[in-house]
Amino acid sequence: xxxxxxxxxxxxxxxxxxxxxxxxxxxxxxxxxxxxxxxxxxxxxxxxxxxxxxxxxxxxxxxxxxxxxxxxxxxxxxxxxxxxxxxxxxxxxxxxxxxxxxxxxxxxxxxxxxxxxxxxxxxxxxxxxxxxxxxxxxxxxxxxxxxxxxxxxxxxxxxxxxxxxxxxxxxxxxxxxxxxxxxxxxxxxxxxxxxxxxxxxxxxxxxxxxxxxxxxxxxxxxxxxxxxxxxxxxxxx
Amino acid sequence: xxxxxxxxxxxxxxxxxxxxxxxxxxxxxxxxxxxxxxxxxxxxxxxxxxxxxxxxxxxxxxxxxxxxxxxxxxxxxxxxxxxxxxxxxxxxxxxxxxxxxxxxxxxxxxxxxxxxxxxxxxxxxxxxxxxxxxxxxxxxxxxxxxxxxxxxxxxxxxxxxxxxxxxxxxxxxxxxxxxxxxxxxxxxxxxxxxxxxxxxxxxxxxxxxxxxxxxxxxxxxxxxxxxxxxxxxxxxxxxxxxxxxxxxxxxxxxxxxxxxxxxxxxxxxxxxxxxxxxxxxxxxxxxxxxxx
Amino acid sequence: xxxxxxxxxxxxxxxxxxxxxxxxxxxxxxxxxxxxxxxxxxxxxxxxxxxxxxxxxxxxxxxxxxxxxxxxxxxxxxxxxxxxxxxxxxxxxxxxxxxxxxxxxxxxxxxxxxxxxxxxxxxxxxxxxxxxxxxxxxxxxxxxxxxxxxxxxxxxxxxxxxxxxxxxxxxxxxxxxxxxxxxxxxxxxxxxxxxxxxxxxxxxxxxxxxxxxxxxxxxxxxxxxxxxxxxxxxxxxxxxxxxxxxxxxxxxxxxxxxxxxxxxxxxxxxxxxxxxxxxxxxxxxxxxxxxxxxxxxxxxxxxxxxxxxxxxxxxxxxxxxxxxxxxxxxxxxxxxxxxx
Numbered sequence: 001x002x003x004x005x006x007x008x009x010x011x012x013x014x015x016x017x018x019x020x021x022x023x024x025x026x027x028x029x030x031x032x033x034x035x036x037x038x039x040x041x042x043x044x045x046x047x048x049x050x051x052x053x054x055x056x057x058x059x060x061x062x063x064x065x066x067x068x069x070x071x072x073x074x075x076x077x078x079x080x081x082x083x084x085x086x087x088x089x090x091x092x093x094x095x096x097x098x099x100x101x102x103x104x105x106x107x108x109x110x111x112x113x114x115x116x117x118x119x120x121x122x123x124x125x126x127x128x129x130x131x132x133x134x135x136x137x138x139x140x141x142x143x144x145x146x147x148x149x150x151x152x153x154x155x156x157x158x159x160x161x162x163x164x165x166x167x168x169x170x171x172x173x174x175x176x177x178x179x180x181x182x183x184x185x186x187x188x189x190x191x192x193x194x195x196x197x198x199x200x201x202x203x204x205x206x207x208x209x210x211x212x213x214x215x216x217x218x219x220x221x222x223x224x225x226x227x228x229x230x231x232x233x234x235x236x237x
Numbered sequence: 238x239x240x241x242x243x244x245x246x247x248x249x250x251x252x253x254x255x256x257x258x259x260x261x262x263x264x265x266x267x268x269x270x271x272x273x274x275x276x277x278x279x280x281x282x283x284x285x286x287x288x289x290x291x292x293x294x295x296x297x298x299x300x301x302x303x304x305x306x307x308x309x310x311x312x313x314x315x316x317x318x319x320x321x322x323x324x325x326x327x328x329x330x331x332x333x334x335x336x337x338x339x340x341x342x343x344x345x346x347x348x349x350x351x352x353x354x355x356x357x358x359x360x361x362x363x364x365x366x367x368x369x370x371x372x373x374x375x376x377x378x379x380x381x382x383x384x385x386x387x388x389x390x391x392x393x394x395x396x397x398x399x400x401x402x403x404x405x406x407x408x409x410x411x412x413x414x415x416x417x418x419x420x421x422x423x424x425x426x427x428x429x430x431x432x433x434x435x436x437x438x439x440x441x442x443x444x445x446x447x448x449x450x451x452x453x454x455x456x457x458x459x460x461x462x463x464x465x466x467x468x469x470x471x472x473x474x475x476x477x478x479x480x481x482x483x484x485x486x487x488x489x490x491x492x493x494x495x496x497x498x499x500x501x502x503x504x505x506x507x508x509x510x511x512x513x514x515x516x517x518x519x520x521x522x523x524x525x526x527x528x529x
Numbered sequence: 530x531x532x533x534x535x536x537x538x539x540x541x542x543x544x545x546x547x548x549x550x551x552x553x554x555x556x557x558x559x560x561x562x563x564x565x566x567x568x569x570x571x572x573x574x575x576x577x578x579x580x581x582x583x584x585x586x587x588x589x590x591x592x593x594x595x596x597x598x599x600x601x602x603x604x605x606x607x608x609x610x611x612x613x614x615x616x617x618x619x620x621x622x623x624x625x626x627x628x629x630x631x632x633x634x635x636x637x638x639x640x641x642x643x644x645x646x647x648x649x650x651x652x653x654x655x656x657x658x659x660x661x662x663x664x665x666x667x668x669x670x671x672x673x674x675x676x677x678x679x680x681x682x683x684x685x686x687x688x689x690x691x692x693x694x695x696x697x698x699x700x701x702x703x704x705x706x707x708x709x710x711x712x713x714x715x716x717x718x719x720x721x722x723x724x725x726x727x728x729x730x731x732x733x734x735x736x737x738x739x740x741x742x743x744x745x746x747x748x749x750x751x752x753x754x755x756x757x758x759x760x761x762x763x764x765x766x767x768x769x770x771x772x773x774x775x776x777x778x779x780x781x782x783x784x785x786x787x788x789x790x791x792x793x794x795x796x797x798x799x800x801x802x803x804x805x806x807x808x809x810x811x812x813x814x815x816x817x818x819x820x821x822x823x824x825x826x827x828x829x830x831x832x833x834x835x836x837x838x839x840x841x842x843x844x845x846x847x848x849x850x851x852x853x854x855x856x857x858x859x860x861x862x863x864x865x866x867x868x869x
Contacts, residue, residue: 076417088412090405101405105417330844332657333800337840344833458665506666514647
């Protein structure tokens with residue numbers, strides 16, 4: 001399987017503090033790749049670097065095109081949907097407006113409304129809340145909205161930053177089930193950052209472990225899940 | 238009673254001016270979360286352009302779209318050239334640049350068109366609307382145009398994709414970039430629109446107060462008062478606020494002996510301070526409810 | 530604003546030698562300023578008097594903006610209150626002009642403190658708006674009929690209408706212009722000394738802590754409300770005394786001398802001199818007194834535009850003003866010396 005995203009020697013820093021020290025990894029087309037690691041390992045920074053939300057060095061190739069010099073808007077326009085930490089919904093706009101914003105880069109009058117309905121198919125709760133201000137939704141609903149909005153882009157690659165963050169276990173379960181559906185039905189490639197390693201490894205095909213800005217382990221998700229020593233020393237479950 | 242009614246009606250008419258200016262203030266606030274202290278001078282500049290075009294013999298119906306269009310481009314360019322480089326600078330830098338623009342526009346107008354007052358004819362004609370009417374033709378036209386601008390704005394933000402993108406860019410720039418919106422372009426667009434609305438306000442006001450470089454200074458203050466009163470996030474609020482300010486100003490001028498006919502600016506100061514202290518979000522301003 | 534280099538909150542005071550480069554510069558400056566009226570013409574002395582007065586006003590604004598991080602587009606209003614206080618006391622009550630300064634300062638302190646109360650709830654741009662409104666409304670406030678018998682309405686008040694000049698005390702052998710200059714200079718030196726002490730005191734540290742991080746300051750037990758209003762009051766006090774001195778120097782007050790343009794001029798002086806750097810007030814004041822003449826010579830009628838372009842340039846190229854440039858220059862020289 002060819003790679004949709006290839007990253008070589010990725011470096012990034014916040015001021016004086018270097019957070020990423022030359023990462024190499026890739027995301028397979030149609031597959032789900034997980035980035036695991038402790039707090040402060042540089043997972044979120046990696047996603048932000050791919051999208052050009054911070055300055056970065058190194059080679060980033062997306063779908064055969066080098067993107068490390070592009071701004072956020074242009075990376076998004078190529079088909080990368082980033083679901084940021086804290087979800088980044090537009091709190092003052094309605095649920096449906098949020099969804100339409102997801103399709104902002106697509107030409108007008110294409111089947112946007114049909115896609116909105118498709119999203120409501122994945123997330124029936126959002127349909128009930130379609131005219132409500134997104135800021136008034138519950139945390140789980142906002143996470144669903146964030147994923148749905150990303151789907152509206154018809155992305156080739158989705159970057160998910162801690163989709164389980166701050167949510168009740170039941171809701172987390174629901175969201176991961178839906179992500180599995182999305183993977184199966186929409187064939188979107190995903191790069192997922194998670195603290196909840198067991199959940200992420202269930203969904204993922206491939207996984208990387210980051211420690212203080214470098215990749216320490218890479219392998220099949222299944223193999224990592226079953227490797228007692230890795231689980232004990234890095235994943236802590 | 239007659240006097241009272243008359244004061245309300247004429248307050249309503251002046252309120253139309255303030256409402257228009259307040260709309261322009263809200264536009265800028267939505268785009269950049271700042272108040273443009275040079276907005277009055279920019280609107281006056283637009284009005285001078287219209288006056289100049291009229292003086293060159295162009296008919297009114299050609300002058301208005303031309304002046305509005307030029308103002309739109311002007312506002313857009315000012316954002317691109319002057320504000321883009323300091324996007325991430327601290328608030329003080331922005332305020333200083335607003336003040337700098339204020340000085341530049343004011344002095345440029347004095348230099349090009351001098352400080353003598355110039356009468357500007359009304360696009361709606363002279364005299365009362367009908368025999369015995371409390372409102373003149375111009376006042377009626379002013380109120381109608383303000384309403385029209387409000388409706389157009391509402392429709393633009395509610396029904397167009399660009400409008401939606403502008404709202405998103407204002408609400409959450411970071412997320413807006415993540416859905417592919419060119420946020421800084423939207424900001425410039427907001428400047429252009431604010432400047433165009435300012436031009437409308439200036440052209441409506443000039444026949445009432447005479448045109449000169451300082452025409453807008455006090456009107457901008459009332460515009461701010463209207464915008465703050467109505468809520469800086471709400472175009473409808475701004476219009477309502479503008480009308481209220483107009484009426485309050487007129488009544489205070491008539492019934493509070495201290496104020497008198499000429500000295501009404503302290504009312505605007507009073508209104509601004511009271512609203513900011515008592516109800517900073519204004520009458521219709523949005524209070525964001527955020528659950529996490 | 531990143532001004533922590535000049536006055537870092539809570540910086541430890543290392544023991545300094547008695548003679549420092551800074552002290553030598555100040556001493557030379559002081560001697561030069563004292564000697565100035567004996568070597569130059571009357572009009573120039575008057576202009577430098579105005580310069581010193583503006584410097585005091587800018588010093589006040591700097592206490593608010595540079596040290597406490599609040600904005601004001603309306604300091605011209607406090608300047609006006611100070612000026613009118615002195616004018617009214619001298620003319621209507623026959624008080625010696627020198628005694629009016631503390632009164633003017635006190636009244637402005639109260640006025641500023643009271644205006645600072647609503648300002649507490651206003652952040653950044655809203656505070657700018659409220660003070661903008663104050664500046665624009667001020668000329669009309671001064672014309673209001675209930676106080677017309679004091680303010681003289683549109684006409685204003687002529688100060689020293691009987692003696693024509695402030696009297697020179699103790700029979701000192703100076704002409705009135707020179708005396709006004711020296712008096713202003715001494716008041717200015719005293720206020721500068723006072724401002725430095727305020728900044729170095731507990732109060733000053735609390736104000737800077739609020740500027741740098743209000744939430745952290747609050748959690749460390751700093752009474753944010755008290756110190757923000759206090760900063761407003763102190764700032765108004767300085768600017769008000771400047772206004773009072775202007776009434777003495779110009780010998781005339783009228784509403785239209787205190788328009789929004791005055792507030793703009795003070796802000797320009799602050800930015801050019803350097804926000805957060807107290808001596809910058811002198812540089813800023815020099816700019817606003819002498820550059821307009823210069824600008825007028827380049828192009829008549831466009832001096833406002835010149836001011837505006839210069840401001841934009843300062844924000845782009847030297848956002849820390851003259852103070853920032855000076856620091857950068859001194860730093861470079863020091864490095865050069867050290868590398869030898």
